[in-house]
Amino acid sequence: MGPNFVLIISATIFCIGALGFMIRKNPLIMFMCVELMLNSVNFLLIGYSDFLNSMDGQIFALMIMAVAAAEVVVGLAIILTIFRTRHDLNVDHINVLKG
Amino acid sequence: MFEITYDLVVFITGLMAVLASLGVILCSSPIYCALYLIGHMICLALLFLLYHAEFVAAVQIIVYAGAVMILFLFIIALLGGRKEIQEASFERFMALSFAGTLFGELLLAATVGPTKPIQGAVDAQVLAEVGSAKVVGLELFSRHLVPFELASVLLLVAAVGIICLAKFPSAPLKRRTR
Numbered sequence: 039m040g041p042n043f044v045l046i047i048s049a050t051i052f053c054i055g056a057l058g059f060m061i062r063k064n065p066l067i068m069f070m071c072v073e074l075m076l077n078s079v080n081f082l083l084i085g086y087s088d089f090l091n092s093m094d095g096q097i098f099a100l101m102i103m104a105v106a107a108a109e110v111v112v113g114l115a116i117i118l119t120i121f122r123t124r125h126d127l128n129v130d131h132i133n134v135l136k137g
Numbered sequence: 138m139f140e141i142t143y144d145l146v147v148f149i150t151g152l153m154a155v156l157a158s159l160g161v162i163l164c165s166s167p168i169y170c171a172l173y174l175i176g177h178m179i180c181l182a183l184l185f186l187l188y189h190a191e192f193v194a195a196v197q198i199i200v201y202a203g204a205v206m207i208l209f210l211f212i213i214a215l216l217g218g219r220k221e222i223q224e225a226s227f228e229r230f231m232a233l234s235f236a237g238t239l240f241g242e243l244l245l246a247a248t249v250g251p252t253k254p255i256q257g258a259v260d261a262q263v264l265a266e267v268g269s270a271k272v273v274g275l276e277l278f279s280r281h282l283v284p285f286e287l288a289s290v291l292l293l294v295a296a297v298g299i300i301c302l303a304k305f306p307s308a309p310l311k312r313r314t315r
Contacts, residue, residue: 039147044188045247047151051158052241058162062230065223066167066213070174071203074158077181080197081154088188092257093276096193096269097284100277103200104288108295110205114212115302121216 044085051078062130065117069110076106147187154180167218171209179201191269 055074062068080099086101087095138282141147157180160173164190185194264272 039144039151040245043147043151046154049240049247053236053243054158054162055153057232057236059245060235061223063220064167066209066216067161067170067221068208070161070170073174073201074161074177077178077201080193081184082154084185084190084193085188085191088267091198091259091260093272094257096190096273098283099190099193100273101188101284101288102197103196104292105180107200107205108291110208112295112302113207117263117298118212118215119213119302127216127219132161 041086041089044082044089048078048082048085051075051081063130064113065120065127065129068129069113069117071108073106076102143187147184150180150183150187155182165220165223167213167221168210171206171213174209175202175206178206189264190268192273193269 052075055071055078058071058074059068062071080102083095083099083102085095087093088101117127119122124132126132154177157177159171161170161177164173178197180199182194182202184193185197227253
């Protein structure tokens with residue numbers, strides 16, 4: 039499968055992730071949608087690293103994985119802290135920053 | 138009878154990845170969303186394998202489908218995965234139209250205009266001889282050493298941040314009367 043297949047699949051998954059981030063109210067599922075978007079970009083990098091016979095794409099994908107792991111850990115801790123103080127997990131109800 | 142070719146396997150795996158990502162955003166229960174996301178990660182790891190990135194595929198399985206998703210499942214179990222009522226609203230329509238526009242633009246960018254081919258030195262034959270992990274390691278520790286070390290600093294910062302968040306709990310917020 040050529041570059042167009044990779045581009046189209048990656049664009050589809052990215053748009054599904056963006057849509058899910060906007061329509062869901064649960065912050066956990068919003069995080070999952072962020073993961074979807076990061077993964078679609080990873081797939082694009084890996085595919086093009088194969089087409090261009092270069093390793094840079096794979097190195098970039100590894101860096102994105104490290105950043106995503108750090109981001110997930112911090113984000114989930116913040117969600118837990120919000121749940122501990124407010125006992126509510128709807129992002130529409132979280133409208134003050136003061137704890 | 139049709140025969141199983143490389144292209145067919147790639148196409149079906151990509152289709153399954155897209156369907157699993159649709160399941161993530163359409164399921165009401167968070168636990169099902171997490172399971173669909175695990176399926177999506179595994180499909181993507183298979184695609185990485187099919188595009189000659191064996192090391193990244195293994196990292197994808199271990200880090201994403203293993204560690205990150207276990208973390209998600211723990212948090213869902215801790216917070217009680219409540220179902221979310223989904224109804225059609227104007228905001229949802231706006232979000233859908235925005236995502237549709239984005240998708241159309243990306244498709245246009247994908248199909249219009251040729252990309253200039255750049256040929257590197259590491260083709261599939263070299264990868265098959267040397268091995269993906271060795272090539273990635275050589276690149277990572279020679280040309281990309283500084284970003285690699287910076288990533289370790291980033292992970293350290295994340296760990297310290299977690300400890301700060303977990304160690305100093307804030308007092309429960311009193312429910313305000315509206």
